[in-house]
Amino acid sequence: MKKYCFGADIGGTTVKLGLFDTEGNILDKWEIKTHTENEGAAILPDTAAAILAKMEERKLNPGEVAGIGVGVPGPVSIDGIVPHTANLGWGYKEVTKELTERTGLPCKAGNDANVAALGEMWMGGAKGHKDVLLLTLGTGVGGGIIVDGKILTGAHGAGGEIGHIHVEDQIEEHCGCGNQGCLEQFASATGIARLARVALAESDEPSLLRGEEVTAKAVFDALKEGDELAKRVVERFGKYLGTAISVMAGILDPEVIVIGGGVSKAGWILLDYIRKYYKPYAYKSSKETEFALAQLGNDAGIYGCAKLILD
Amino acid sequence: MKKYCFGADIGGTTVKLGLFDTEGNILDKWEIKTHTENEGAAILPDTAAAILAKMEERKLNPGEVAGIGVGVPGPVSIDGIVPHTANLGWGYKEVTKELTERTGLPCKAGNDANVAALGEMWMGGAKGHKDVLLLTLGTGVGGGIIVDGKILTGAHGAGGEIGHIHVEDQIEEHCGCGNQGCLEQFASATGIARLARVALAESDEPSLLRGEEVTAKAVFDALKEGDELAKRVVERFGKYLGTAISVMAGILDPEVIVIGGGVSKAGWILLDYIRKYYKPYAYKSSKETEFALAQLGNDAGIYGCAKLILD
Numbered sequence: 277m278k279k280y281c282f283g284a285d286i287g288g289t290t291v292k293l294g295l296f297d298t299e300g301n302i303l304d305k306w307e308i309k310t311h312t313e314n315e316g317a318a319i320l321p322d323t324a325a326a327i328l329a330k331m332e333e334r335k336l337n338p339g340e341v342a343g344i345g346v347g348v349p350g351p352v353s354i355d356g357i358v359p360h361t362a363n364l365g366w367g368y369k370e371v372t373k374e375l376t377e378r379t380g381l382p383c384k385a386g387n388d389a390n391v392a393a394l395g396e397m398w399m400g401g402a403k404g405h406k407d408v409l410l411l412t413l414g415t416g417v418g419g420g421i422i423v424d425g426k427i428l429t430g431a432h433g434a435g436g437e438i439g440h441i442h443v444e445d446q447i448e449e450h451c452g453c454g455n456q457g458c459l460e461q462f463a464s465a466t467g468i469a470r471l472a473r474v475a476l477a478e479s480d481e482p483s484l485l486r487g488e489e490v491t492a493k494a495v496f497d498a499l500k501e502g503d504e505l506a507k508r509v510v511e512r513f514g515k516y517l518g519t520a521i522s523v524m525a526g527i528l529d530p531e532v533i534v535i536g537g538g539v540s541k542a543g544w545i546l547l548d549y550i551r552k553y554y555k556p557y558a559y560k561s562s563k564e565t566e567f568a569l570a571q572l573g574n575d576a577g578i579y580g581c582a583k584l585i586l587d
Numbered sequence: 588m589k590k591y592c593f594g595a596d597i598g599g600t601t602v603k604l605g606l607f608d609t610e611g612n613i614l615d616k617w618e619i620k621t622h623t624e625n626e627g628a629a630i631l632p633d634t635a636a637a638i639l640a641k642m643e644e645r646k647l648n649p650g651e652v653a654g655i656g657v658g659v660p661g662p663v664s665i666d667g668i669v670p671h672t673a674n675l676g677w678g679y680k681e682v683t684k685e686l687t688e689r690t691g692l693p694c695k696a697g698n699d700a701n702v703a704a705l706g707e708m709w710m711g712g713a714k715g716h717k718d719v720l721l722l723t724l725g726t727g728v729g730g731g732i733i734v735d736g737k738i739l740t741g742a743h744g745a746g747g748e749i750g751h752i753h754v755e756d757q758i759e760e761h762c763g764c765g766n767q768g769c770l771e772q773f774a775s776a777t778g779i780a781r782l783a784r785v786a787l788a789e790s791d792e793p794s795l796l797r798g799e800e801v802t803a804k805a806v807f808d809a810l811k812e813g814d815e816l817a818k819r820v821v822e823r824f825g826k827y828l829g830t831a832i833s834v835m836a837g838i839l840d841p842e843v844i845v846i847g848g849g850v851s852k853a854g855w856i857l858l859d860y861i862r863k864y865y866k867p868y869a870y871k872s873s874k875e876t877e878f879a880l881a882q883l884g885n886d887a888g889i890y891g892c893a894k895l896i897l898d
Contacts, residue, residue: 351872407741407742419838421838423734423739424737424740426735428734428839428840429735429840430718430839430840430841430872431718431840431841431842431876432840432872432873433840433872434840434870434872434873435838435839435840436838436840437837437838437840437870437872438837438838440837440870441833441834441837441838441870442830442833442834442837442868453870453871454871455867455868455870457868519753522752522753523752523753523834524838526748526749526751526752526753527730527732527746527747527748527749527752527835527838527839528739528741528746528838529739529740529741529742529743529744529745529746529747529748530741530742531742556766557753557766557768559745559748559751559752559764559766560764560765561662561741561743561744561745561748562743562745565742
């Protein structure tokens with residue numbers, strides 16, 4: 277009888293770890309440093325050692341542990357193979373095979389944004405739903421798609437890489453991915469700050485943002501103070517993102533659309549601006565689709581990892 | 588031991604029927620008229636009678652028949668419930684329940700565009716693949732999405748309704764769905780003809796299309812003759828459709844993208860114009876994703892219906 281499982285969400289700075297019971301209650305969570313030097317050779321040994329030490333500490337019998345779910349910041353195939361992961365230093369890596377060899381436990385792996393969506397479905401903003409679209413608005417724009425309770429992985433592990441869908445022809449700057457006009461260039465924290473700098477440069481209009489460090493948070497703070505320039509920036513952001521989400525919903529027909537990441541800390545006002553542009557462009561079946569804010573924050577990954585191995 | 592199954596693709600004019608063996612060989616196909624009068628009350632009784640007559644004719648034992656897969660032109664839930672279907676006259680209808688009661692056979696139902704995608708995956712242009720995006724360019728633009736071998740149905744049965752994703756702000760005309768700027772307004776047969784009429788009205792430039800009935804076929808025929816105005820129309824069509832497909836691929840990461848419907852009879856030249864605008868906007872994982880033409884024509888639906896019941 278399995279009673280426990282582990283989630284290991286591997287990021288470029290830390291590996292977040294969680295011990296769960298099979299009902300989804302988190303019993304323990306902690307972090308270890310991600311050692312990316314030497315092509316990240318120590319990352320999986322360190323992760324395995326941390327889990328084995330926790331089992332020792334809590335006197336868990338391996339027979340009671342369902343296994344380890346692993347989140348990886350990059351494409352990963354269903355059988356746990358990572359072709360390369362820039363910010364961990366890895367080349368080709370058989371993640372689940374290596375981790376099973378080092379722990380004796382069954383392992384499953386998923387892309388970090390996808391497992392975060394699974395976590396929000398299991399215990400967060402999308403709880404009770406099976407068809408979920410999660411957008412993570414942080415430094416970049418990430419996404420995870422759940423179809424009938426399962427991650428949409430895609431043929432190359434790039435399902436839900438919604439930050440790079442094309443939304444604008446009129447732009448000279450290139451996105452980090454090499455293309456031009458990606459959603460991420462308008463709807464990430466850096467994208468919002470970029471839109472604000474453009475708006476500030478275009479006129480001498482007074483604004484609370486002048487003389488300050490221009491960040492997405494500063495833009496939303498100024499908006500809440502009634503700043504007109506900040507309002508125009510958020511309108512523009514809302515138009516790009518709301519329209520793009522209407523397209524995603526037209527393709528996927530989700531039950532719920534969840535917005536997470538640092539930008540989502542702006543709260544419900546953010547959803548108001550997104551929905552203003554979502555609704556006119558959404559197909560009739562999706563016009564009333566529910567929007568929600570993510571609830572698990574940085575823990576969404578470990579929850580989703582745990583769910584991955586329990587499924 | 589099951590040896591056979593039936594596919595019944597219900598359309599507004601005819602019900603297409605097919606008898607298959609479980610290997611996917613089509614043994615017989617025929618059509619009956621769709622009687623939409625009296626709220627379509629006769630459609631399912633007629634379909635059931637046609638199948639029972641075929642079993643009688645071929646002396647099939649019900650024990651040898653896996654069941655009936657049914658395609659419906661509208662949203663349908665996984666358990667076979669149709670909320671309403673405008674062009675069949677139906678209101679609320681429990682399709683699979685009624686058809687099972689009338690035939691004694693297990694039934695499963697799917698949306699017609701989705702089952703067509705399943706058919707192309709099983710025996711057509713996407714054979715051998717499990718993650719498929721099918722676009723049907725006909726009077727309208729339809730679509731079907733297969734994820735890991737299964738139809739993406741969506742929360743309201745509207746998964747893959749890609750004809751109504753928003754692609755253009757600058758348009759005064761409304762789409763049949765009520766929105767403005769839908770893909771269908773640019774990439775369907777009627778959309779291509781509309782683009783051509785606009786181009787003809789904008790100048791006096793000589794063109795093979797002048798004085799002719801302007802249809803999508805006429806545009807592609809003129810293109811093949813080197814007509815410059817037709818070329819500009821197809822470029823514009825290719826830009827809307829290629830960019831939109833790059834967005835779909837960014838979300839879904841399919842293995843193969845299949846183009847079907849009447850417009851696809853233009854052949855490989857059509858794919859050239861789509862790919863020209865697809866590739867620069869596609870995310871890196873999807874830039875080399877394979878394009879194919881649909882192969883089953885009007886039979887895709889009955890093949891997909893058969894696959895649906897065999898799965």
